[in-house]
Amino acid sequence: MNFEETELRLGLPGNISKLKSNIVNSGATNVNGKRGFAEAANVDLKLNLVSSKGDGEIVDQAAESEEIKNLLGGAGSTDSVVKPPAKAQVVGWPPVRSSYRKNIISLQKAATKKGDEENEKVMSSPMGATFVKVSLDGAPYLRKVDLKMYKSYQELSDALGNMFNSFTIGNCGSQGMMDFMNESRLMDLLNNSDYVPTYEDKDGDWMLVGDVPWEMFVGSCKRLRIMKGAEAIGLAPRAMEKCKNRT
Amino acid sequence: MSDLTPTTLRNNVPLSPDEVLEIALESVLEFLPCQRDRNAFSLVNKSWNRIEAETRFEVVIGNCYSISPQRVVNRFKAIKSVVLKGKPRFADFSLLPPDWGARFSPWVVVLSGAYRGLEKLCLKRMYVSNDDLVVVANTFVGFKEIRLVCCEGFGTSGLAVLAGKCRQLRVLELIEDEVADDEEDWISFFPGGATCLESLMFDCVECPLNFNALEKLVARSPSLKKLRVNRYVSLGQLRHLMIIAPQLTHLGTGSYGPLEDLEDPLPANELRDHVSSAFAASKSLVCLSGFREIVPYFLPAVYPVCANLTSLNLSYANILVEEFKQVISHCHKLQILWVLDLISDGGLVAVAATCKDLQELRVFPMDTIEDNAGPVSDVGLHAIAEGCKKLQSILFFCQQMTNAAVISMSINCPDLIVFRLCIIGRYRPDHSTGEPMDEGFGAIVKNCKKLTRLAVSGLLTDRAFSYIGQYGKLLRTLSVAFAGDSDMGLTYVLEGCPKLEKLEIRDSPFGDIALRSGMHQYHNMRFLWMSTCKVTRQGCREIARQIPGVIVEIFNWNQVGEEGENSDLVDTLYMYRSLEGPRADAPRFVNIL
Numbered sequence: 001m002n003f004e005e006t007e008l009r010l011g012l013p014g015n016i017s018k019l020k021s022n023i024v025n026s027g028a029t030n031v032n033g034k035r036g037f038a039e040a041a042n043v044d045l046k047l048n049l050v051s052s053k054g055d056g057e058i059v060d061q062a063a064e065s066e067e068i069k070n071l072l073g074g075a076g077s078t079d080s081v082v083k084p085p086a087k088a089q090v091v092g093w094p095p096v097r098s099s100y101r102k103n104i105i106s107l108q109k110a111a112t113k114k115g116d117e118e119n120e121k122v123m124s125s126p127m128g129a130t131f132v133k134v135s136l137d138g139a140p141y142l143r144k145v146d147l148k149m150y151k152s153y154q155e156l157s158d159a160l161g162n163m164f165n166s167f168t169i170g171n172c173g174s175q176g177m178m179d180f181m182n183e184s185r186l187m188d189l190l191n192n193s194d195y196v197p198t199y200e201d202k203d204g205d206w207m208l209v210g211d212v213p214w215e216m217f218v219g220s221c222k223r224l225r226i227m228k229g230a231e232a233i234g235l236a237p238r239a240m241e242k243c244k245n246r247t
Numbered sequence: 248m249s250d251l252t253p254t255t256l257r258n259n260v261p262l263s264p265d266e267v268l269e270i271a272l273e274s275v276l277e278f279l280p281c282q283r284d285r286n287a288f289s290l291v292n293k294s295w296n297r298i299e300a301e302t303r304f305e306v307v308i309g310n311c312y313s314i315s316p317q318r319v320v321n322r323f324k325a326i327k328s329v330v331l332k333g334k335p336r337f338a339d340f341s342l343l344p345p346d347w348g349a350r351f352s353p354w355v356v357v358l359s360g361a362y363r364g365l366e367k368l369c370l371k372r373m374y375v376s377n378d379d380l381v382v383v384a385n386t387f388v389g390f391k392e393i394r395l396v397c398c399e400g401f402g403t404s405g406l407a408v409l410a411g412k413c414r415q416l417r418v419l420e421l422i423e424d425e426v427a428d429d430e431e432d433w434i435s436f437f438p439g440g441a442t443c444l445e446s447l448m449f450d451c452v453e454c455p456l457n458f459n460a461l462e463k464l465v466a467r468s469p470s471l472k473k474l475r476v477n478r479y480v481s482l483g484q485l486r487h488l489m490i491i492a493p494q495l496t497h498l499g500t501g502s503y504g505p506l507e508d509l510e511d512p513l514p515a516n517e518l519r520d521h522v523s524s525a526f527a528a529s530k531s532l533v534c535l536s537g538f539r540e541i542v543p544y545f546l547p548a549v550y551p552v553c554a555n556l557t558s559l560n561l562s563y564a565n566i567l568v569e570e571f572k573q574v575i576s577h578c579h580k581l582q583i584l585w586v587l588d589l590i591s592d593g594g595l596v597a598v599a600a601t602c603k604d605l606q607e608l609r610v611f612p613m614d615t616i617e618d619n620a621g622p623v624s625d626v627g628l629h630a631i632a633e634g635c636k637k638l639q640s641i642l643f644f645c646q647q648m649t650n651a652a653v654i655s656m657s658i659n660c661p662d663l664i665v666f667r668l669c670i671i672g673r674y675r676p677d678h679s680t681g682e683p684m685d686e687g688f689g690a691i692v693k694n695c696k697k698l699t700r701l702a703v704s705g706l707l708t709d710r711a712f713s714y715i716g717q718y719g720k721l722l723r724t725l726s727v728a729f730a731g732d733s734d735m736g737l738t739y740v741l742e743g744c745p746k747l748e749k750l751e752i753r754d755s756p757f758g759d760i761a762l763r764s765g766m767h768q769y770h771n772m773r774f775l776w777m778s779t780c781k782v783t784r785q786g787c788r789e790i791a792r793q794i795p796g797v798i799v800e801i802f803n804w805n806q807v808g809e810e811g812e813n814s815d816l817v818d819t820l821y822m823y824r825s826l827e828g829p830r831a832d833a834p835r836f837v838n839i840l
Contacts, residue, residue, distance in 0.1 A: 092340030092753075093728070094615050094644060094671045097397075099423060099451070103539070103563060104587075104613060140614040143567070146544070162568055 134224040136164045136195070147218045153210055160197065160226065199224045269298055276302045304328060309773050311349055311373065312798065313825045316357035328367035328392075329358065335776050335821060337751055338372060339397065342778055342819070344802065346834050350400075351375045353832075359386035367392040367418075374398070377429070380405035384412035391443075392418035402427030403454055411436035417470075420448040428454040435460040439467075446473035450499045450537060455479045466491050472531075475499025478539035481506040483518060489525040498529070500537030503545060503564075519548050527551035536560035536585075543570050553577030560585040562611050572597040585609040588623045588644060595627030599634025606637055612644040617672045621646035625653075625678075632656035640665035647678040648705060653687030657694040666691050667702035673729040676706040683707055689714030692722070699746075702726035712736035716743025724749040734761035741765030751776040759786030762820075766790065769797050774823040783815045790822070791840035798825045799840040800833070 130147040143163050150156040197209040201220045209217070209224070262270075276299060279285050289299035305328035308314060320326075333349025351373045358365060365387045375398050383390065390413045395401075403426065409419065410433050434457050437444075442464070456479045465471060465488055472495060476485065480501035489495070513521065522545060526532070532552050541564045556578050561571070562585040571590040575581075581602040586594070588610050598605065608631060610623055623645050629652040631638070638660040648670050656663070668688075676683055684705035692698060692715050699721050703711065707730035715722070716739035723746055731737065737757035740747070741764050750772065758781035769775065769790070784801065791799040803818040829839040 090673070090754075092337065092342045093673070094612065094669050095337075095340050095726075095728070096611065096615060096644070097339045097423065098341055099425060100562075100611070101615065140616060140618070159567075159569075 130218060130221075132199075132221055132223050134160065134163070134226070136226040137228050139164055145224070147221060152214055153217075157197070160224075164226070195226050195228055197224060197226050265294075269294075272298050273302050282307050301325060305330070305367075308332065310823050310825075311354065312827070312830050313773070313823060315827050316354045318826060320357055320361035324361075325364075326362050327364060328369075329362075329365065330369040330371075331373060332371040333373035335751065335774060336372075336749075337753065337776055337778070342753065344834075344836055347802075347837065348830065348832055348834070349373050350832065351379045355379045355382045359383075363387065364389060366390060369394040369396070370398055371396040372398065374400040375405075376400045377402055377405035377408070381408050384408045387413075389415050391415050394418065394420040394422065395424050396422045397424065399425035402429035403431040403433045403452070404429035406449075406452075407431045407433035407436040410434070411438065414438060415443055417443045418446040419444070420446055420473075421451055422448065424451050426452045426454065430454075432457045432460065434464060437464050442468045443470060444468040445470045446497075447471065448473060448475035448499065450475040450477050450501070450539070452477045458484050462487060462491065468492075471495065473497035473534075475536060476501040478502040478537075479506070482522060482542075482545055483513060486518070486522050486525050489522075489529060493528050494531055495529060496531045497534040497558075498532055498537070500535070500539075502540040503538045504540050504542035515544060519545050522548040523551060530555075532556070534558040534583075538564040541566060543567065546570055546574060549574065550577055554579060556581055558583040561590075562587055562609065565589065565613075568593050576601055578602060579604075581605055583607045585611070587611055587613050588621060589613050591622035592624060592627035592630070595623060596630040596634075599630040602635060604637055605631075605635040607640040608635070608638065609642040610644055611642075612671060615671065618646050619672075621671070625649040625651065628652040629655050632659040636660055637662060639663060642667040642669075642702075644669045644671060646671050647675060648684065648687070649677045649679050650682060650684060650687035650690075651677075651679070653684070654690040657687075657690040661695060662697060663691070663695040664697050665700040666695065666698060667700070667726070668704055669702065670705040673704075674706045683711070685711040685714065689718070692718040696721075698722060700724040703730055704728060705730075708732050709736040709739070712739040716740050719744045721746055723747065725751070727752040727755055729754045731755045731757060734758055734764075737761035738764040741768050745771075747771075748773045750774070752778070752780060754779045756781055759783055759789075762786050762790060766794060769794055769822065770824050772824065774821065776819070776821050777817075778819040780820075782817050782820050784817055785815065787817060787820055787822075788840050796824055796826070798823055798829060800837050801840065802837045 131144045132147060134143045134145055145156070145159060145163070147156070150159060198206050199209050199217070199221045200223050201207050202222065206225070211217075212220070272295065276285070276288065279288060282305070285299055285303060289296045300322050301324060303323050304326060306319060306323055306326050307330040308319070309332050311331055311333045331351070331354060333351075334343055334347065337343060338347070349372060351370060359382050363386065366389055368383065368390075369392075375395060380401055383393070393409065393413075393416075401424075406419075406421075406426070409416070437460075444464075447464075447468075454477075456477065458480065461476070461480070462484075465474065471492055474488065474492065474495055475497065476488070476499055478501050480488075482500075482503055482505060485500055485503070489498070526549055529552055533555055535549065535552065535556055535558070538561055543566045546564075546566060550573075553574060554577055557580055559574075559578060559581055560583075561574075564587065566589065568589070568591050571586070571594045575584075575594070575597050578584075579601055582604055584598060584602065584605060584607070586609070590598075590610075595610070598608070610627075612621070614621070623643075625645075625648050628643060628645070628648065631641075632652065632655040636659055638656075639662050641656075641663070642665075645668075648668065653668065656666075670684070677687070684703075685708055688701070688703050688707070688711050692701065698719065701715070701719065701722060701724070703715075703726070709732045712731060712735070715725070719725075719740075720743075722744045725740065725744070725747065727750075734757055736755070737752070738761050740750070741761070747768065748771075751774075753776075757777065762777075762782055763786070765775070787799050787801050790797070800821045800823075801817045801819065802821075833839055
């Protein structure tokens with residue numbers, strides 16, 4: 001993992017390192033009036049941006065966005081994060097046809113738009129499918145899963161592991177989420193930098209996955225977010241409280 | 248005595264030996280459809296030139312500015328098919344200012360005057376207006392086929408005229424065009440009664456559709472073999488179309504899911520079963536594409552048809568790795584595969600395991616932001632190299648690569664004709680050794696003896712170009728971006744690759760010295776494109792002065808003049824050979840030297 005991503009930096013976000021002269025500031029519209037993909041990519045993807053490199057210098061946009069998220073209080077802030085200023089991108093690079101890019105971006109837009117309603121209506125078909133959005137901190141795209149397709153936390157954990165298999169998930173894949181029921185194990189996991197799955201329930205609270213019986217989870221889960229362990233610490237006490245209230 | 252054979256008499260008058268020869272040559276020419284061969288034939292002598300001109304039916308013009316329409320119609324009298332290409336390819340990536348040119352209008356005026364019998368038109372990267380389409384529809388009575396690829400400037404009203412007036416229309420293919428929504432229900436304009444339609448492709452048309460009209464059209468088009476619908480057709484609607492047209496060989500599925508504002512009466516599981524039955528009944532289907540807004544739940548419905556597929560385009564499909572693997576595991580006959588990099592290295596391994604006949608692979612990036620790692624990498628490329636040994640063409644976007652994987656491909660896939668690797672991270676070295684990517688690309692040009700098209704990326708020194716110059720003897724098209732150290736790089740290529748026709752370069756440190764080194768070569772090439780390199784106005788002027796028959800266009804994006812040493816640097820140089828002088832339609836920002 002790139003530790004520089006989590007490094008706290010002083011200074012305002014928006015320190016864009018010197019890039020080559022042909023780089024168009026993505027705030028400007030493309031010369032032909034169409035949106036270049038810089039604009040579209042930054043504005044429409046409600047995601048944690050990953051750093052981009054130019055001339056070998058590292059632009060720590062990821063670090064800055066992490067910092068902002070921490071300031072606002074990690075849990076539940078996925079949608080209220082102040083977006084880092086639009087990153088400069090190179091015109092026409094990579095060489096993918098602009099119209100194709102537009103289509104792919106609108107695919108992502110459609111996927112996120114569907115999840116944007118205030119109280120997210122879960123897309124259900126008569127089969128009883130329960131689609132929820134899944135986000136992974138640091139991944140450039142969101143996914144949707146149908147919770148009804150799985151019968152246990154283990155199955156869901158495996159599926160999530162596959163879905164984001166190019167990013168490190170950490171222990172959540174191999175050990176499943178049942179371990180999170182155990183308080184001390186929970187604290188171990190939360191203290192290291194591995195990823196931890198959390199979810200937003202019907203009350204709008206962010207919970208640690210694994211607290212409640214599977215069926216109850218499927219019924220109350222509105223969206224999933226796989227956070228870095230260090231950030232999820234704030235959730236644990238609340239999770240413990242809810243647990244205690246139920247027993 | 249009447250033992251003279253009929254061919255030596257015309258109107259009962261014996262033919263001269265020359266005339267006999269002409270007839271013989273005309274017969275021979277029937278077997279020479281290929282334009283390159285015919286060009287060679289026509290150079291033998293004047294008489295052969297004339298015969299060839301009289302019997303050529305199709306003319307292919309690779310650059311619309313290389314020859315005037317007038318000159319074409321003067322030479323060729325009986326043309327039935329015209330293929331015309333306009334803008335250089337980098338226009339696709341917003342590197343060409345709009346209004347640069349490549350308008351079809353001046354061509355349609357002349358063609359409509361000379362070739363009343365024109366039947367086929369194929370235009371690529373041209374600006375085609377609605378009025379142009381009206382001229383086509385009104386002039387060419389027996390018009391049969393139109394293909395518009397990467398074009399713009401027209402809308403649904405132009406399509407309506409084509410649909411309404413061209414009664415013999417067999418082929419209407421719109422591929423990656425920008426089509427304006429003139430709010431014309433163009434599908435309804437096709438005349439009633441049975442049509443001649445064999446191919447109807449409009450997946451790029453971003454306009455809502457009158458489905459009722461489409462359904463009726465398909466129903467009365469018994470010859471229809473290829474149908475690609477746009478994303479305004481829902482899965483339920485698609486299923487209806489498939490039932491009406493079980494004879495399809497090529498299908499573009501449209502959205503492949505429910506449409507937002509269209510309630511499907513069927514519950515999802517029933518719909519999936521119905522679609523699956525429809526696929527099972529499509530015994531002729533070999534080419535599948537679309538999946539514009541796929542709901543993955545429905546993907547398994549395609550399984551019945553997978554075993555027959557030779558071509559599969561999933562490049563718009565946002566699906567999980569596991570879902571992809573399920574599909575691909577059935578596709579043993581696949582020759583062409585286009586996918587998104589979402590399928591990840593695991594998906595590529597699955598491709599390598601199943602698709603032993605694969606000839607063409609394209610892996611497109613879902614995310615174009617430069618990053619350390621992405622879902623596909625050298626691991627996937629390596630797997631493909633070892634599994635798909637018949638590979639001829641590859642386009643591969645990734646964030647990181649190794650020389651070893653590229654070398655492996657060069658050895659395992661000797662039939663490679665097209666190798667295009669795009670490492671999205673600029674100047675990215677081999678991620679395991681830290682070395683430049685020189686050796687990998689060097690191995691490609693050295694080992695792939697049939698290679699004619701190459702695109703390079705990653706950290707590359709002049710050494711890579713020396714390999715290309717040394718081994719790329721059949722290379723016709725080369726694309727370079729963010730690569731090389733000095734003028735020597737480009738010099739190696741210009742001096743070493745005799746068959747080079749198209750050279751497109753951006754953001755590389757090649758300047759006037761390199762430009763000069765190619766002077767012997769430029770009239771053999773279709774074009775040279777250099778943007779954001781180190782070429783100066785002066786250097787370009789020299790070329791323009793010294794080489795006749797080549798047009799040198801330069802343009803600067805920054806209208807605000809830059810002070811200082813760099814102000815003589817040219818933003819973009821676009822140079823092409825031409826029989827004509829400077830074009831009259833160049834916009835203000837273009838300077839023709």
